[in-house]
Amino acid sequence: MKLYCLSGHPTLPCNVLKFKSTTIMLDCGLDMTSTLNFLPLPLVQSPRLSNLPGWSLKDGNAFLDKELKECSGHVFVDSVPEFCLPETELIDLSTVDVILISNYHCMMALPYITEHTGFTGTVYATEPSVQIGRLLMEELVNFIERVPKAQSASLWKNKDIQRLLPSPLKDAVEVSTWRRCYTMQEVNSALSKIQLVGYSQKIELFGAVQVTPLSSGYALGSSNWIIQSHYEKVSYVSGSSLLTTHPQPMDQASLKNSDVLILTGLTQIPTANPDSMVGEFCSNLSQTVRNGGNVLVPCYPSGVIYDLLECLYQYIDSAGLSSIPFYFISPVANSSLEFSQIFAEWLCHNKQTKVYLPEPPFPHAELIQTNKLKHYPSIHGDFSNDFRQPCVVFTGHPSLRFGDVVHFMELWGKSSLNTVIFTEPDFSYLEALAPYQPLAMKCIYCPIDTRLNFIQVSKLLKEVQPLHVVCPEQYTQPPPAQSHRIDLMIDCQPPAMSYRRAEVLALPFKRRYEKIEIMPELADSLVPMEIKPGVSLATVSAVLHTKDNKHILQPPPRPAQPTGGKKRKRASDDIPDCKVLKPLLSGSIPVEQFVQTLEKHGFSDIKVEDTAKGHIVLLQEAETLIQIEEDSTHIICDNDEMLRVRLRDLVLKFLQKF
Amino acid sequence: MRGPAEGRRSPQACDWPACAQKIVGHIEDSLCSTAIPQVTQALSVLTTAFGHCHGLWTQGLWVRLSPLVARLLEKDPVPASHSLVDLLLSVARSAPSSDRGLWETLAQTLSHLSPTQAGPLALGILKLQDCPQALRTQAFGILLQPLACVLEAAAQAPGPPGLLEGAAGDSMTVDTLLSSKSACVGLLCCALAHLGLLQPLPQRPSPWPQAPLLGAAVTILRLCSGSAAPTSDVGGRLCAILVGCGRVQRAALDFLGALSQGTGPQELVTQVFSVLLEYLVSPESSSMVLKKAFQATLRWLLSSPKTPGCCDLDPHTQLFLTELLPVLQKRLCSPCWEVRDSGLEFLTQMTRHWGGQAGFRQALLASEVPELTKQLLRDPESYVRASAVTATGQLSSWGLCASPECPGAQQESLLVELLHILSTDSEGFPRRAVMQVFTEWLRDGHADVAEDAERFVAGVLQAASRDLDWEVRAQGLELALVFLEQLLGQRGSHCPYAVALPETAPPGVLAQALQVLCRVQLFEFAFRALFDCDRPVAQKSCDLLLFLRAKAAPCGSPQEAGDSPNVASVEATLQRWQAGEQGQPLGYLEPGAVVALLRSVDLEGLRDTLAESSDHVEKSPQSLLQDMLAAVGVLGENEADCY
Numbered sequence A: 001m002k003l004y005c006l007s008g009h010p011t012l013p014c015n016v017l018k019f020k021s022t023t024i025m026l027d028c029g030l031d032m033t034s035t036l037n038f039l040p041l042p043l044v045q046s047p048r049l050s051n052l053p054g055w056s057l058k059d060g061n062a063f064l065d066k067e068l069k070e071c072s073g074h075v076f077v078d079s080v081p082e083f084c085l086p087e088t089e090l091i092d093l094s095t096v097d098v099i100l101i102s103n104y105h106c107m108m109a110l111p112y113i114t115e116h117t118g119f120t121g122t123v124y125a126t127e128p129s130v131q132i133g134r135l136l137m138e139e140l141v142n143f144i145e146r147v148p149k150a151q152s153a154s155l156w157k158n159k160d161i162q163r164l165l166p167s168p169l170k171d172a173v174e175v176s177t178w179r180r181c182y183t184m185q186e187v188n189s190a191l192s193k194i195q196l197v198g199y200s201q202k203i204e205l206f207g208a209v210q211v212t213p214l215s216s217g218y219a220l221g222s223s224n225w226i227i228q229s230h231y232e233k234v235s236y237v238s239g240s241s242l243l244t245t246h247p248q249p250m251d252q253a254s255l256k257n258s259d260v261l262i263l264t265g266l267t268q269i270p271t272a273n274p275d276s277m278v279g280e281f282c283s284n285l286s287q288t289v290r291n292g293g294n295v296l297v298p299c300y301p302s303g304v305i306y307d308l309l310e311c312l313y314q315y316i317d318s319a320g321l322s323s324i325p326f327y328f329i330s331p332v333a334n335s336s337l338e339f340s341q342i343f344a345e346w347l348c349h350n351k352q353t354k355v356y357l358p359e360p361p362f363p364h365a366e367l368i369q370t371n372k373l374k375h376y377p378s379i380h381g382d383f384s385n386d387f388r389q390p391c392v393v394f395t396g397h398p399s400l401r402f403g404d405v406v407h408f409m410e411l412w413g414k415s416s417l418n419t420v421i422f423t424e425p426d427f428s429y430l431e432a433l434a435p436y437q438p439l440a441m442k443c444i445y446c447p448i449d450t451r452l453n454f455i456q457v458s459k460l461l462k463e464v465q466p467l468h469v470v471c472p473e474q475y476t477q478p479p480p481a482q483s484h485r486i487d488l489m490i491d492c493q494p495p496a497m498s499y500r501r502a503e504v505l506a507l508p509f510k511r512r513y514e515k516i517e518i519m520p521e522l523a524d525s526l527v528p529m530e531i532k533p534g535v536s537l538a539t540v541s542a543v544l545h546t547k548d549n550k551h552i553l554q555p556p557p558r559p560a561q562p563t564g565g566k567k568r569k570r571a572s573d574d575i576p577d578c579k580v581l582k583p584l585l586s587g588s589i590p591v592e593q594f595v596q597t598l599e600k601h602g603f604s605d606i607k608v609e610d611t612a613k614g615h616i617v618l619l620q621e622a623e624t625l626i627q628i629e630e631d632s633t634h635i636i637c638d639n640d641e642m643l644r645v646r647l648r649d650l651v652l653k654f655l656q657k658f
Numbered sequence B: 001m002r003g004p005a006e007g008r009r010s011p012q013a014c015d016w017p018a019c020a021q022k023i024v025g026h027i028e029d030s031l032c033s034t035a036i037p038q039v040t041q042a043l044s045v046l047t048t049a050f051g052h053c054h055g056l057w058t059q060g061l062w063v064r065l066s067p068l069v070a071r072l073l074e075k076d077p078v079p080a081s082h083s084l085v086d087l088l089l090s091v092a093r094s095a096p097s098s099d100r101g102l103w104e105t106l107a108q109t110l111s112h113l114s115p116t117q118a119g120p121l122a123l124g125i126l127k128l129q130d131c132p133q134a135l136r137t138q139a140f141g142i143l144l145q146p147l148a149c150v151l152e153a154a155a156q157a158p159g160p161p162g163l164l165e166g167a168a169g170d171s172m173t174v175d176t177l178l179s180s181k182s183a184c185v186g187l188l189c190c191a192l193a194h195l196g197l198l199q200p201l202p203q204r205p206s207p208w209p210q211a212p213l214l215g216a217a218v219t220i221l222r223l224c225s226g227s228a229a230p231t232s233d234v235g236g237r238l239c240a241i242l243v244g245c246g247r248v249q250r251a252a253l254d255f256l257g258a259l260s261q262g263t264g265p266q267e268l269v270t271q272v273f274s275v276l277l278e279y280l281v282s283p284e285s286s287s288m289v290l291k292k293a294f295q296a297t298l299r300w301l302l303s304s305p306k307t308p309g310c311c312d313l314d315p316h317t318q319l320f321l322t323e324l325l326p327v328l329q330k331r332l333c334s335p336c337w338e339v340r341d342s343g344l345e346f347l348t349q350m351t352r353h354w355g356g357q358a359g360f361r362q363a364l365l366a367s368e369v370p371e372l373t374k375q376l377l378r379d380p381e382s383y384v385r386a387s388a389v390t391a392t393g394q395l396s397s398w399g400l401c402a403s404p405e406c407p408g409a410q411q412e413s414l415l416v417e418l419l420h421i422l423s424t425d426s427e428g429f430p431r432r433a434v435m436q437v438f439t440e441w442l443r444d445g446h447a448d449v450a451e452d453a454e455r456f457v458a459g460v461l462q463a464a465s466r467d468l469d470w471e472v473r474a475q476g477l478e479l480a481l482v483f484l485e486q487l488l489g490q491r492g493s494h495c496p497y498a499v500a501l502p503e504t505a506p507p508g509v510l511a512q513a514l515q516v517l518c519r520v521q522l523f524e525f526a527f528r529a530l531f532d533c534d535r536p537v538a539q540k541s542c543d544l545l546l547f548l549r550a551k552a553a554p555c556g557s558p559q560e561a562g563d564s565p566n567v568a569s570v571e572a573t574l575q576r577w578q579a580g581e582q583g584q585p586l587g588y589l590e591p592g593a594v595v596a597l598l599r600s601v602d603l604e605g606l607r608d609t610l611a612e613s614s615d616h617v618e619k620s621p622q623s624l625l626q627d628m629l630a631a632v633g634v635l636g637e638n639e640a641d642c643y
Helices: A033-037 A110-116 A127-145 A184-192 A274-290 A304-315 A333-342 A349-354 A364-369 A382-386 A405-412 A429-436 A454-464 A520-524 A591-600 A641-652 B018-032 B036-052 B056-072 B081-094 B100-112 B115-127 B133-154 B171-179 B181-198 B210-225 B233-242 B246-261 B266-281 B287-303 B315-332 B337-354 B358-366 B369-378 B382-397 B407-424 B428-444 B447-451 B453-465 B470-488 B507-519 B522-530 B535-551 B558-562 B565-578 B591-600 B603-611 B621-632 B635-642
Strands: A002-005 A015-019 A022-026 A068-071 A074-077 A098-100 A122-126 A194-197 A203-205 A209-215 A223-228 A233-238 A260-264 A295-298 A326-329 A373-376 A392-395 A419-422 A442-445 A468-472 A497-499 A503-506 A516-518 A529-532 A535-537 A543-547 A550-554 A606-610 A614-619 A624-629 A633-636
Touching: A015 A233, A015 A260, A022 A209, A033 A429, A074 A429, A098 A110, A098 A209, A098 A223, A110 A184, A122 A127, A122 A209, A127 A184, A127 A194, A127 A333, A184 A194, A260 A454, A274 A295, A274 A304, A274 A419, A274 A442, A274 B315, A295 A405, A304 A326, A304 A364, A304 A392, A326 A333, A333 A364, A333 A373, A364 A373, A373 A382, A392 A405, A419 A429, A429 A442, A497 A503, A516 A520, A591 A606, A591 A614, A591 A641, A624 A641, A633 A641, B018 B036, B018 B056, B036 B056, B036 B081, B056 B081, B056 B100, B081 B100, B081 B115, B100 B115, B100 B133, B115 B133, B115 B171, B115 B181, B133 B171, B133 B181, B133 B210, B133 B233, B171 B181, B171 B233, B181 B210, B181 B233, B181 B246, B210 B233, B210 B246, B210 B266, B246 B266, B246 B287, B266 B287, B266 B315, B287 B315, B287 B337, B315 B337, B315 B358, B315 B369, B337 B358, B337 B369, B337 B382, B358 B369, B369 B382, B369 B407, B382 B407, B382 B428, B407 B428, B407 B453, B428 B447, B428 B453, B428 B470, B447 B453, B453 B470, B453 B507, B453 B522, B470 B507, B470 B522, B470 B535, B507 B522, B507 B591, B522 B535, B522 B565, B522 B591, B535 B591, B535 B603, B565 B591
Parallel strands: A022 A098, A098 A122, A122 A194, A233 A260, A260 A468, A295 A392, A295 A419, A326 A373, A326 A392, A419 A442, A468 A497, A516 A550
Antiparallel strands: A002 A015, A002 A503, A015 A022, A068 A074, A203 A209, A209 A223, A223 A233, A529 A535, A543 A550, A606 A614, A614 A624, A624 A633
């Protein structure tokens, strides 16, 4: 069993598991942090961003000035943003049989895999993952395509040139593999390869393994996966949460008794408690709005935003913010808000029960009805007519490099009354803000990451007790900035095996058993013999038939009847020879009684020696040794076959035959 | 078992009555028992005995039983350690200081018990009046040990010599701290609580290691917040155990607050303020931790030294204040009501003490805190509204509510807003808070109240009289009393050394005052309260009317007004009120009628009735008899027997 690690990002995993002749890809996350190296794509012509000076080398050489621009003391690539793909060279991705998706954030690289690698398999995901994943992809494509960029920079990627660039461009990894965003056509094609699954549904893969999605409690339709054969069980835990938010709670019990547990997608901010962060979010929001400022919340169109809207729903009246408009701007805002209301079976119990009442599960419906929350596909159109300040705007993209958020950063950045509150943990907020500096608006970092923290992981591992834990290397040591925080790492016994990008792990796990079926008629013919109470044995003579990873014992063909005269050899006649088998022996030889028996049969001068594995009986006179061990007995005598046979028969008297 | 007459020698066991000997024998057997519940029981009995009886015979009893008690210490683990500690402390409190054996047993016990078990004993020993110094040193060492361990483990470099001298972390304490999270938390919380209790006592150990203790409290708080970066292995493990632990945070903040009574080197004090600010800022601080952080901050702020020769805040405090107010501002916007509430309480206290300090006023007025506080008067949570009422009341008293441009308008609107809360708020807490603020405003001569006190009192009493909450009505009487005192002079001082004030008011003043009181309908309010179904309200009203009667003694003769038809009808109304029919108003009363009424109503009798506890009926012999009869069941048949 091997694990090919194609992504180094612990929360955007992409691993390939080879298990019992199947090749299973576990998630295909897309690392979008690469976009932080690019200039923002403004929706409205920005004089500031369009007149940036080109960057030149120390010696004044300006050949890169078209590709690289200096902005706020940093150097950015002036090009269409590009993403860092999972490794495509480590393993031939056309051999991947299936891709298992754990949540909508972990499928963003899917079009790159399914459309450009020769992949011919099936993708399994839950319906909300697919639908919301589609929204995220659609939004991404829309954000990038609606601001077409004439040029695509590639000179700077040359290794010799990259060395000369300032940080962080100099340190960017795998730049040659960075790719532009996919198209909607590729998205549609990729999504068409998905087969929908439900929680606890058992899916057979070639008869070899069975895969089952389990609720992971993190997002709508988010799953952990069980990959098991008859005797082996691998659990894939990715992006799970034990907090009570909107999705169905995490199914922990089904993860028990795993041989290997692959653990990814833990919280990215282990020191920040989501509840505290929500409190911080509300306090800062309220404080800004009370002072007449605007609040900008860069976010994804689905996920935490549902919980934030719910919190605000409870909070705005009490905080005296009822008159403040909340705007949600995204090309998929409408779909996202509506989809969330229809996935009742994927919601937590509390919300599920609301489905039976005449009220929607999420309170944002009421916010929309009462005009407190308004949503728009973009800043253009209706929004510009309705726009009223002070207000709160939820919009993407959290990287601040594309989407409507770029416009608001340009618009509000100069006033200290306004605040930008970062709630998504995927991007470093300081790096995200870099091209907007100097900034007068207040910046608040309240990352809300509901995924498991290390305390919860430790409890989970104690509960489910896997034999081996495999995780990204980041989880096996404290964060570099807090090297003393030994509580911020996985602590388990035996220590977790770690992986990093482009590494292949041989999982510490040997297959010992295989299930074989016996045909009924063969089973009928067996004659079990009880060798000790409760244990019966029977010898089986059969033909092992293997097809589609299933093994069946069939009765041996009858010996060919003499057909008289005609001798024609057919394929079916080519049967293995069925030799008459010697009976099998069982039991143990009690040494003292054996010696007595030997003496009775005329052997004298017998000496017994204890060895580590059993005994040696030495017949000194006959110059013969009888070595008795737990699973073997040897008679060693010097060319005296008669003696050997006599001794053998004496040994056999102590054993059972069948 | 009664003690022998004073002066006699301690009786020997053989002198004791048979039953006492039997009891002692049983206790001896129990102490030797292997069953822990039995040992615990015996120790508890002895603790009670030594706690309540201080006769000579107790000494004899101790002499007889102490070897058995000492034998318990030889067991590992020591059985029933809690009860053993209680017993030893009980004996130590009653024993003469010359009892060397007892001190030895205590010393032995301290060294035998685990660090967690020994803490309460150490604290008890340190609280004793007379106790050998060596034992006190040993006991103090036990309390200091956990903190010494923390300091040692978290030190970046070897600490200065003599740090918590004599209490360097011993291995047993370190083992306990690192054995499990619960053991570590338990030990640290106990040590912090015990030292916090010890700090204000006059018999606390001297010299008191204020600076290392401050350092330890700061270190623990930093370990809990994850901001400490210990380099040692033990420090790292402690950090992993303590990080985010609310219980230790609360205990350490309480302790830090207690330490504000002492001084410390400026560098450490700066660290204290910085760690407090860290907690106040941190989104990870729970509401309870924040409350404690606010309390500790307040204590440290109030104990900060004043600049000599200047009534203003010292520069450090001023600087801290500029960092603190934005935090307070954010906390007042918290979605968690407990946080908003503790923020407001903190603001109230700070304003109460510093409302007159120019630096504070300037910083506060430059912030949005006063405006936010005012907004919280409409908070959905009643506790927060109540705290906001108190805070705005306090701010207003110091003129901190108003914007400099139009102070009058702001203040008036606050008065109106508070009156609105008093008459409309559905919860009792905000209404009670309004009454307290109004009483304070009246007492302190708040400018807007003083402007037209009569109208103000009339309005407040009218609102309070209709209130369903008895505390609001009682507070209304308090306000009425303040008003009375302002009109008629103070009540008789309770202080025996105070110069006695004239009991009665001059007739001219009195007549005028009575006119005013009639106009504000104070009597209607007071008489209604006199028959209030809630006893404290009636009692307060009774006191008020008695005070008024005393003041009004020379005014007119009883017959003059007493015979008027007005008084008769009022008396009739009062009787109906007493009977529970309070619907009818009293109507406008003439001062003369009031005086007559005051004389005619048996206020003393009423006061005596009200002074009886509410269960006096149940405790009366009549009630006892009824109970007995009821218990017997068939009343008629057994009546004769009961008599």
